[in-house]
Amino acid sequence: MSKGLPKRSEDYSLWYNELVKRADLAENSAVRGCMVIKPYGYSIWEKMQAQLDKMFKETGHSNAYFPLFIPKSFLSKEASHVEGFAKECAVVTHYRLKNSDDGKSVIVDPDAKLEEELIVRPTSETVIWSTYKNWIQSYRDLPLLVNQWANVVRWEMRTRLFLRTTEFLWQEGHTAHATRQEAIDETVQMLNVYATFAETFMALPVVKGVKSANERFAGAEDTYCIEAMMQDGKALQAGTSHFLGQNFAKAFDVKFATKEGGLEHVWGTSWGVSTRLMGALIMAHSDDNGLVLPPKLAPIQVVIVPIYKTDEEFDKIANKANEITKKLLTKGVSVHFDKRDTHKPGWKFAEYELKGVPLRIAMGPRDLENNTIEVARRDTLSKETVDLAQIQIEDYVTEMLDKIQETIYQKAFDFRKEMTTEVNTWDEFLDKIESKGGFLSAHWDGTSETEEKIKELTKATIRCIPLDQNEEQGNCILTGNPSSGRVLFARAY
RNA sequence: CGGGGUGUAGCGUAGCCCGGUAUCGCGCCACAUUUGGGAUGUGGAGGUCGUAGGUUCGAAUCCUGCCACCCCGACCA
Structure with missing residues (x-):
């Protein structure tokens, strides 16, 4: 074990990478973009899993498991969904290998081509909704409240341990409901579960909000999220909960007979958190001496x-x-x-x-x-x-452990408060995003074009429209067009 | 996939311009003295210098191809 971690103030991302490795959380693997989660790191994940799983069960959900592979044709059934994920899918085209002619290596057997290619799930809405079609006939089958713990693959260009890896572990909840309102309530309920988990167990204060159209999940009508602030002033999306409307029900023809004898499409939600939470945990609390773990998630609380x-x-x-x-x-x-x-x-x-x-x-x-x-x-x-x-x-x-849990939370809370700035002019926006970072609370005219433009100019995106947003008349920071409330901008992971 | 960089012991590196079988630190092994904030000394083990080819009496060093990784951009939980 070599001494001394890089300093956060000198090179934040080097500090993060080194910390993850030296604290025995994870390391890079032989497979590009994929990580090995080491026993110490995995035991923190297990503690997160155990708590979240308990909270899911308490809100009436059951676990199930759906396949890793998805027929290629499924993905294209929901138009915006395929558009969102197509560029990052791993595809299985063959089912057999054979020895090369010179006998020195193994090659893909060209005779073993799959009739329909399979994609490795980037998320499971499509397989699950194709299954739900068979499970749901009547209002008596609803609501359907299922969660699965699984791995998914998204072929990313640039990866970082825990924050963005090609394969990652997560849970994905998928529910079906008889009414729009019930599905929205479920979406919000799970968002609150995530927020409670983050704040109570991870000691991580989060902002609950709704994503703008640009940042919305591919296939969702609304995406709710919890956003956290890291010590370098960048925001991190820590969890998402989607109101799917009837999009997937329509794409997979999932209908139910109503009490009144009608036939309607069901309403869906999906929600997930991933091993990215590990990254959030590390970047929110740790210091130049190493990790700082909240007692409620520490594998060893006292040594x-x-x-x-x-x-x-x-x-x-x-x-x-x-x-x-x-x-x-x-x-x-x-x-x-x-x-x-x-x-x-x-x-x-x-x-x-x-x-x-x-x-x-x-x-x-x-x-x-x-x-x-x-x-x-x-x-x-x-x-x-x-x-x-x-x-x-x-x-x-x-008592001391409780005090530590509380102190860590308070410190992160104060930091986020310090790093949240109200800005009212474009010059101020430019200045703060460069000099200070953090969340910038500003008026926005509500259009995608403006959001795009701001991203182009500053690399900052709208992290969310906070749920507790105040009604306040103002003018868009960029265009000066009227706005009825402030949204949070930040550079993000 | 564009632009830049790097591959030398388990890890981090020197050597490369100017060719002569490899430096240092950490770690590892043994013994001794140590133990209230990363101990010290002595001895020791460990290397096809990313890979394939070329130039040369001789290549870590020069030339060419390939591979891998890192950083910066476009994409994303």
């Missing part, structure tokens, strides 16, 4: 590091550490006692800081003598010596 010279000392410390571990386990705290004698305490301190373990307890001869421990917080890097006679260790630790 105990012994400091000792003799075996005898170690045994005493180990006894005490085991005592503490047992007490913490009764409160469901995940503890790791690092008894390796192959590394020195100072090395371990740096290592656990790099990996973002929220709380570190160190115990040495002095502590044995005084019945104390040294407690260090990862988020503030502060240390204090605690007298074990004065506290209940399990209560002390759980």
